[in-house]
Amino acid sequence: MREYEILMIVGVISMLVGVIVWEIWERVSKEKKDREKESAYECGFNPFMEERSGYEIRYYRVGIMYIIMDVEISYMYPWSIGMGEIGREGVIGGIIFMIILGIGYIYEWKKGGIEWE
Amino acid sequence: MSDFGRGPTSGLTGPPKPPPHAAIQDGPPPGGYPPIDVRRNLPKVGPSGSTLLIGVGLITIYGFWGLSRSAQRRRRLNQEKYQIRLAITPYLQAEEDRHTVKQNRRRLRQEKELMKDVPEYQPGESVYKTRKYTPYVKPLIPGVGPQGLP
Amino acid sequence: MKVIIEGVSKEIVMLIPMLIGVAYMTLGERKVLGGMQRRRGPNKVWIEGVGQPIADGIKLMIKEGVKPMRAEGVMYKAGPVVTWMLSMLGWSVVPIGEGEVIVDIEVGIIVWMSIGSLGVYGVIIGGWGSSSQYSIMGGLRSGAQMVSYELGMGVMMICIIIIGGSGNISRIVEVQEGVWNISIMMPVVVMYMGVILAETSRTPFDLPEAEAELVAGYNVEYGGMGFGMYFLAEYGNIILMSVVSSVIMMGGWNSKYMRGELVVGIKSTIIVYVYIWIRGSWCRYRYDQLMRIGWKGVIVYVGGYVIVMGSIMWSIGGVSI
Numbered sequence: 001m002r003e004y005e006i007l008m009i010v011g012v013i014s015m016l017v018g019v020i021v022w023e024i025w026e027r028v029s030k031e032k033k034d035r036e037k038e039s040a041y042e043c044g045f046n047p048f049m050e051e052r053s054g055y056e057i058r059y060y061r062v063g064i065m066y067i068i069m070d071v072e073i074s075y076m077y078p079w080s081i082g083m084g085e086i087g088r089e090g091v092i093g094g095i096i097f098m099i100i101l102g103i104g105y106i107y108e109w110k111k112g113g114i115e116w117e
Numbered sequence: 118m119s120d121f122g123r124g125p126t127s128g129l130t131g132p133p134k135p136p137p138h139a140a141i142q143d144g145p146p147p148g149g150y151p152p153i154d155v156r157r158n159l160p161k162v163g164p165s166g167s168t169l170l171i172g173v174g175l176i177t178i179y180g181f182w183g184l185s186r187s188a189q190r191r192r193r194l195n196q197e198k199y200q201i202r203l204a205i206t207p208y209l210q211a212e213e214d215r216h217t218v219k220q221n222r223r224r225l226r227q228e229k230e231l232m233k234d235v236p237e238y239q240p241g242e243s244v245y246k247t248r249k250y251t252p253y254v255k256p257l258i259p260g261v262g263p264q265g266l267p
Numbered sequence: 268m269k270v271i272i273e274g275v276s277k278e279i280v281m282l283i284p285m286l287i288g289v290a291y292m293t294l295g296e297r298k299v300l301g302g303m304q305r306r307r308g309p310n311k312v313w314i315e316g317v318g319q320p321i322a323d324g325i326k327l328m329i330k331e332g333v334k335p336m337r338a339e340g341v342m343y344k345a346g347p348v349v350t351w352m353l354s355m356l357g358w359s360v361v362p363i364g365e366g367e368v369i370v371d372i373e374v375g376i377i378v379w380m381s382i383g384s385l386g387v388y389g390v391i392i393g394g395w396g397s398s399s400q401y402s403i404m405g406g407l408r409s410g411a412q413m414v415s416y417e418l419g420m421g422v423m424m425i426c427i428i429i430i431g432g433s434g435n436i437s438r439i440v441e442v443q444e445g446v447w448n449i450s451i452m453m454p455v456v457v458m459y460m461g462v463i464l465a466e467t468s469r470t471p472f473d474l475p476e477a478e479a480e481l482v483a484g485y486n487v488e489y490g491g492m493g494f495g496m497y498f499l500a501e502y503g504n505i506i507l508m509s510v511v512s513s514v515i516m517m518g519g520w521n522s523k524y525m526r527g528e529l530v531v532g533i534k535s536t537i538i539v540y541v542y543i544w545i546r547g548s549w550c551r552y553r554y555d556q557l558m559r560i561g562w563k564g565v566i567v568y569v570g571g572y573v574i575v576m577g578s579i580m581w582s583i584g585g586v587s588i
Contacts, residue, residue, distance in 0.1 A: 002270060003370040007359055007378075009274030010281075010369060014355040017282070018348035018496065025492035029332045038336040040399040041487050051337070051400045059407045062558075066414045069566070073421040076573075077377060080428040083577060084585015091581040095574050102570070109563070116558035173453050180450030184430065185583040187445030192584075 058116060065114060072101050277369045281358050289502045290320035296543050303547040330491035337398040338488065346393020347489065347496035353389060354500035357382045357507050362437050364520050364528040375436045376424055379511065383420070383466065386504070387413045390475070390485050393497070397488035405484035409468065409475035412557060416465040416472075419565035423459055425573050426452060427515050432586040436511075440519035442586050447518040455572055458565050459516070460541075463508050465561070467501065470546040474554055509538035 040047060079086070079094040086094075108114055164172070229240045294309065294316060301308030309316035334343065360375040360382075362368035372378065387410045394406020430448055431439035439448075449456055465472035475484040486497045513519070513534035520527025552560070580586075 003372050005270050006274045006277065007356075007370045007372075009271060010278050010359045011352065011356050013275060013278045014282075014352040015348060017355075018351040021351075021492060021496065022344060022348060025328055026332060028329055029491055031332050031334065035336075037333055040335050040337060040397075041401060041482060047400065049400070051398050052395075052403060055403065055407055059411050062411045062415060065562075066418065069418050070421065073418065073425065076425050077428065077434070080425045080573075080577070081433060082585070083429055083432065083580040086581075088581070091577055094577060098570065098574055105567075114558075114562040116555045176450050176453045180446050180448075180453065181579055181583070183446030184442070184451060184586065187442070188583060188586045190445075191586070 061113065065108070069105075277359075281369060282355060285355065285358060285503060285506070286499070288506055289499050290324065292502050292506060292539060293323070293498075294320050295539075296546075299540070299543045300547050303544075324495070327492055327495035332491045332493070335397055335399065335488050339396045339398065342392050342396025343488075344396075346389055346396055346485075347493045347500075349392060350386065350389030350500040351496045353382055353386050354503040354507070357504070360436065361507065361511055361514065362440070362519075363510060363514075363531050364526075366437070367528065368437065371437060372435070374434045376428065376434050376439070376515070379436075380417075380421060380424055383504075384417050387417075389500070393489070394485035399488050401482050402485050402487050405475055405487065408554065409485055412465060412468065412472065412474055412561075415558060415561040416462050416565070419458070419462045419561060419569060420466060422566060422569040422573060423452075423455070423462060426455070426569065426576055429573070429576055429580050430586070431515075436514060439515050440521065443518045444521050447516065449516045449518075451576070452516060455569050456516075458569060459512075461560065462565060463512060464542070464545065465557070467505050467508055467542075469505065469542055471549045471552050472557055473551060474557060505542055506535070506539060509535040509542070512538055 040051065075097070076094070079090070079097075083091070225241045232238050232240060297319075298308040298316070309319040312318040312322050357379060359369040360372065360379050362371070368375075390413070391406045391410045394402045394404075394409070427439060427448065428434055430451055431442050433439065442448075452459065461472070464470070468475045486494055489497065510531065513531055517534045518530075520531050522530045
């Protein structure tokens, strides 16, 4: 438990260092307000459309695929630690799990779920 | 494109004369051009594919062989530690028993001293109903195990 | 209280060398790239440009901050801060010598992986919070790339854990006293290199900063120290990834002749040099190629190798640390 407390303290201090650097920078560098300077970046003209007016569905699809696969991969970690202790049944069970996962992956591949056309 | 009218002319000699020979036209050589070589001309760098495959296979086999050797060595060391501990266990247990007896006597003496004013008090009497003697046994191999946990 | 003092002192001991290392890695990168193009690189500030990183830092610090009008205050600020924090937090579970680690836990490699996964948040928050079409697009692209290659990294780490028999990075190094893990991982080692390049968004997978399609990716609206924090975090991640690779793949501190920390340092420097070398000589992949390599190449092959490796490790009876 002590180790995790140290981990948390390290995280808090890292964040504090980041916030302090940002705040010092905001104090040190005075911003001269100007309307054109503060507008969003564009190549010399006003933006044609609203920002955040929508994004492609492909990113969403990649996100969903990532969630599915990542959960499955995190199920594999406990299996992978004790390769000398779990015996034949354990190893074969893990391989069967991976084969089922592979069947699902092939299905998504054939359905075009992971294409980036 | 012909050579007609392209020669060195000067305005003083009147209009340019036609060349003495017939006009020659650019064209394909008789029999046509040879087929163009459109292959990419990449230099051959590095070992070939089969060499790489065999090399990678050999390195992998060497890796697994070395890993199994070091695992066997580590297993032998662990076993040796286990055997040593097993051999000296009776002596350790005897030390432990002697210590326990000594502590029990001391405790009894102190209890007698402390409770001498209280009548009908039996020093050394257990507060539990159990009559069986259960010695305190330390774990056999501290720090040696498959995970190395104490 | 003792815990707090210990945490703070360890953090300081970790933070200052890391910042110096990052600063001088930028100088080293420019020098090496210059050498590869027959230039001299930065050589004006002080002796042969030794003062260049400090001058760059001061310049970033006093540069005028232009905050876009429509940016969302907290999220605009949180992007660089989160990225910076995760970049420093990742160092806490990585040992650089025997017993020289801030937190020595049994799930070290998984904690390191999860901190790396959280790095996506910094990028997407920054891109979303600065309210520009280009930054949102860049943040999404960068997020999708990091997420895709996170899976490949996860499967690689399953291989590493199978070899090591433990999630503790120090134990993984102890196992490598005979042979390095790189020889066992040889069939997938090229993919490993590609995955660590894509995780840190470097050439040839530096799609997030594709100047041709997007102006500068997710950090287009950041100037001054906001950009500087993204920049430092990115280079810190590169050095961290090199150290982790040298520890889990290239034998770590197992050496008979030199001090262990020195060995880890030399190996990490070689990997950092390879990063810069690849940047100097390769061009960028297209985005669909990137996705194809990630989803149809790395995950499938390395997943197959997990099955092979699990069977072989079972047949030799584990590593029994």
